[in-house]
Amino acid sequence: MRRGRATLRLGLGITGVVLFGVLAGPFLTPFGPEEMDFLNVLTPPDAMHWLGTDSFGRDVLSRVLSGGRISLFISACGVAAGAVLGTTIGMGAAWRGGAAEAGVMAGSDLLFAFPSFVLALFLMVVLGFGVQNVIVAIALTYLPIFARLSRNLTRTLMHEPFVQAARLMGQPPRRILLSEILPNILSTLMVQASIGIAFGIVIEAGLSFLGLGVQPPTPSLGVILSDGREYFQRAPWVLTLTGALVSVALLGLNLLGDGLRDLADPRLRRAAGP
Amino acid sequence: MRLPPVLLGLLRRTGILALTLLAGALLVFLAMKAAPGDPALSVLGENARPELVQAFRRDYGLDLPLWRQFLRWIGGALHGDLGRTLTIAGGVPVGELIATRLPVTAFVGLYALLLAVILSLILGTVAALQRGRALDTLTTSLAVLGVSMPDFWLGYVLVFFLALNLPIFPSYGFVSPAQSIPGALLSGFLPALAIAAPMAAVFSRVLRAALLEVLHRPHVQAARSLGHGEAFIFLHAVLRNALIPYVTVIGLQVRYLLGGVVVIERVFGIPGIGSLMVDAAFGRDYPLIQACALTFLAVVLATNLLVDLVCTRLDPKARA
Amino acid sequence: MTRPLLEVRNLSVGAGALALVRGVDFTLLPGETLGIIGESGSGKTITCLALLRLLPEGLHATADAMVWRDRDLAALPDRDFRPYRGREMAMVFQDPVGSFNPAKRIGWHLRTALARRGARDWRAEAAGLLGSVGIRHPEAVLERYPHQLSGGMLQRALIAMVAALEPGLIVADEPTTNLDNIVEQQILALFRDLRQRLSAAFIFITHDIGIAAQVSDRIAVMYAGEIVETGPAAELLAAPRHPYTRGLIATAEALVARAGTLAEIPGQLPAPGMRPEGCVFRPRCAAAREGCEGAQALRSIAPQRALRCLLDA
Numbered sequence: 001m002r003r004g005r006a007t008l009r010l011g012l013g014i015t016g017v018v019l020f021g022v023l024a025g026p027f028l029t030p031f032g033p034e035e036m037d038f039l040n041v042l043t044p045p046d047a048m049h050w051l052g053t054d055s056f057g058r059d060v061l062s063r064v065l066s067g068g069r070i071s072l073f074i075s076a077c078g079v080a081a082g083a084v085l086g087t088t089i090g091m092g093a094a095w096r097g098g099a100a101e102a103g104v105m106a107g108s109d110l111l112f113a114f115p116s117f118v119l120a121l122f123l124m125v126v127l128g129f130g131v132q133n134v135i136v137a138i139a140l141t142y143l144p145i146f147a148r149l150s151r152n153l154t155r156t157l158m159h160e161p162f163v164q165a166a167r168l169m170g171q172p173p174r175r176i177l178l179s180e181i182l183p184n185i186l187s188t189l190m191v192q193a194s195i196g197i198a199f200g201i202v203i204e205a206g207l208s209f210l211g212l213g214v215q216p217p218t219p220s221l222g223v224i225l226s227d228g229r230e231y232f233q234r235a236p237w238v239l240t241l242t243g244a245l246v247s248v249a250l251l252g253l254n255l256l257g258d259g260l261r262d263l264a265d266p267r268l269r270r271a272a273g274p
Numbered sequence: 275m276r277l278p279p280v281l282l283g284l285l286r287r288t289g290i291l292a293l294t295l296l297a298g299a300l301l302v303f304l305a306m307k308a309a310p311g312d313p314a315l316s317v318l319g320e321n322a323r324p325e326l327v328q329a330f331r332r333d334y335g336l337d338l339p340l341w342r343q344f345l346r347w348i349g350g351a352l353h354g355d356l357g358r359t360l361t362i363a364g365g366v367p368v369g370e371l372i373a374t375r376l377p378v379t380a381f382v383g384l385y386a387l388l389l390a391v392i393l394s395l396i397l398g399t400v401a402a403l404q405r406g407r408a409l410d411t412l413t414t415s416l417a418v419l420g421v422s423m424p425d426f427w428l429g430y431v432l433v434f435f436l437a438l439n440l441p442i443f444p445s446y447g448f449v450s451p452a453q454s455i456p457g458a459l460l461s462g463f464l465p466a467l468a469i470a471a472p473m474a475a476v477f478s479r480v481l482r483a484a485l486l487e488v489l490h491r492p493h494v495q496a497a498r499s500l501g502h503g504e505a506f507i508f509l510h511a512v513l514r515n516a517l518i519p520y521v522t523v524i525g526l527q528v529r530y531l532l533g534g535v536v537v538i539e540r541v542f543g544i545p546g547i548g549s550l551m552v553d554a555a556f557g558r559d560y561p562l563i564q565a566c567a568l569t570f571l572a573v574v575l576a577t578n579l580l581v582d583l584v585c586t587r588l589d590p591k592a593r594a
Numbered sequence: 595m596t597r598p599l600l601e602v603r604n605l606s607v608g609a610g611a612l613a614l615v616r617g618v619d620f621t622l623l624p625g626e627t628l629g630i631i632g633e634s635g636s637g638k639t640i641t642c643l644a645l646l647r648l649l650p651e652g653l654h655a656t657a658d659a660m661v662w663r664d665r666d667l668a669a670l671p672d673r674d675f676r677p678y679r680g681r682e683m684a685m686v687f688q689d690p691v692g693s694f695n696p697a698k699r700i701g702w703h704l705r706t707a708l709a710r711r712g713a714r715d716w717r718a719e720a721a722g723l724l725g726s727v728g729i730r731h732p733e734a735v736l737e738r739y740p741h742q743l744s745g746g747m748l749q750r751a752l753i754a755m756v757a758a759l760e761p762g763l764i765v766a767d768e769p770t771t772n773l774d775n776i777v778e779q780q781i782l783a784l785f786r787d788l789r790q791r792l793s794a795a796f797i798f799i800t801h802d803i804g805i806a807a808q809v810s811d812r813i814a815v816m817y818a819g820e821i822v823e824t825g826p827a828a829e830l831l832a833a834p835r836h837p838y839t840r841g842l843i844a845t846a847e848a849l850v851a852r853a854g855t856l857a858e859i860p861g862q863l864p865a866p867g868m869r870p871e872g873c874v875f876r877p878r879c880a881a882a883r884e885g886c887e888g889a890q891a892l893r894s895i896a897p898q899r900a901l902r903c904l905l906d907a
Contacts, residue, residue: 113294115533118551122302124555125555501679
């Protein structure tokens, strides 16, 4: 238990710093993310440019903070959309039961069978490149995960006395699901969401890295990493340090998710499965 | 004639796999059809002459009703004919292209899986046996860190620190096993490691948890009371029973493995299905993208089936 | 006068500073059955676990001497103790289901047990052992997994496994508690048979006085981590000297006689940290008097009989 608290605190701490950095950072750094300075191209990290400059002379740190905000935004939107849709579907399926539930879960499992990147690539072709479609790709990646999770949890809780009581009192299903069941599964869903946002950032970074997601010059983490790859031999710090910062941010999110999970109700944890 | 239950189970599972694959194919097909834009125009250009567009449509069967197009596609697929590419590699048969690329991805994927399993067996066991002590905290932290790193970034860092400084690992390019096994093992090591690291992280945590859970079961103490040695007990009583959740998680991670392959292949210039699909995405090559998506789906489903069978084999209670 | 098989002097088990079992002394002759009776929490199981060095993490044991076949094993490092486990002293646990590895067949269990003895043609021997414990179709059972057998059958198979090792001492920890009465008697018969075949000594742990009476040559009564009385079974049960033993037997007799009211020992067994100074039983003893607040030693009051009480002094 002590270990769980420490993990949670560390996760909260790192995530807090990261959030502060990406939200307030762009206003605090002396350089804009798109400010070019052709006199100081590809300079290594120094007192003025903490992470050095890129091939256009742009301050890498400013770009990372700005890009981090965009990546975080994209990932959070995608995960939120996937969570809302998936939870709705999952809870509804659990409540209905029978063939409808089986059918919905089969569909969700089919979607889940496509690896995230493959799904994302496919969607990029179908819907076109760009930010909105990255969000859609992330949402569809997480929809099945939240559907299955919420369905399992709802199935367990459906038979609890307090739900039966609400049913007997004649409350409509939607109210029961929203006000009785949802608050109880929310914590588990949040854990999944925080881990999801972390991986969502990886998906976005990967897509933008390949050139399919956010288009330059708008910075996103993937775009910066992609730039860094082009001049990796000459200036390895851009790619290396950017990725290191991303890893730290993700570490914070993962620790946060872990810490929350350690505190979560063990009964719900068991229902959530491996 | 009554078939043995094992065979029946296998048949049933294969049947479900085939149905799922069919459903997936339908999904892919419909999604592709829903895409905006006309493939004929995107290949021939906006201002192409109408006769050329008509001819194109006829060639690719785009003038047929949807369900006929779907059946045509499926029928062809069963014969290994998935059509020809639109924009990539000048109209070669898609089936051939995938057939040449798939083994490469399979090699890298299996290599990565092997590395991940070896790493996690070591890390997970150490963490479980040293529970609560320094080594445990260290390996667990490594595991969380491993999950937090974007694998393509890790690939580059590995290249930077290993390939550029130690000449044994090439930083780019891939040698196929058909040409040279040592070459394939060396050139595939860094990409495989990049994919393996996050997976190893997840596997070690699961193994550690599973081992700790089994360590407290009474049959472990019973084995000790019979005077068996600690190594024997660990192998047969502890690890053997922890394998079931461990293998299950390995199965779940195959999705992630195949996703990671896509980007890593691009980074390292490996001519596999992943980089093929990326090329197809850029080139808006519809037949190729459809076939690639379907191939990935088939691999995932087949792997799930395999893991299912292995788990059934491992757990005597499930064999009934 | 035969030399004792096992001699234990001043065995104590503690968890950190908390003493769980204190000052246990007993002697065991070859082929003898010692019955240890007491309530749950009296320390019976922990004492025997300490004997075989199977204590869970966090518990440690000390003893002035633990002499097995004239060798003092008390100072032996754990690693060197392993050969003694199973081959010299073995333990049959309360729950037979939990004693088997769920992923391995019964045949594997017997084969690995026989391997410790260096037995060759294991299959024939294993089948023979299973047959000797009353399992029909032993060859078929060898191919079964633990979850496919009933509790009673698993208990028999467990006894077969222990018999395969041919130990000199078998500790049975409440082996019949989970079984119904008919099976219970069958299993006890098996133990008797085993004792005869192997000429093994037994330590039989139970909270059921009836069972103890059936199987034991001598009985030791444990209360709150201490042995409070020992003696030959018939004698101790007919004429108990310690107030706790008297209370136990009175309760058992009332149950058998279906008396209208049950004779009851008022109060509760104290938890390890809550034991009173002096005689541990004092708070519940009807015969407590001055002098009982002092420490009570286990005194020999007759050949073969020991008592930790100042009554009859």
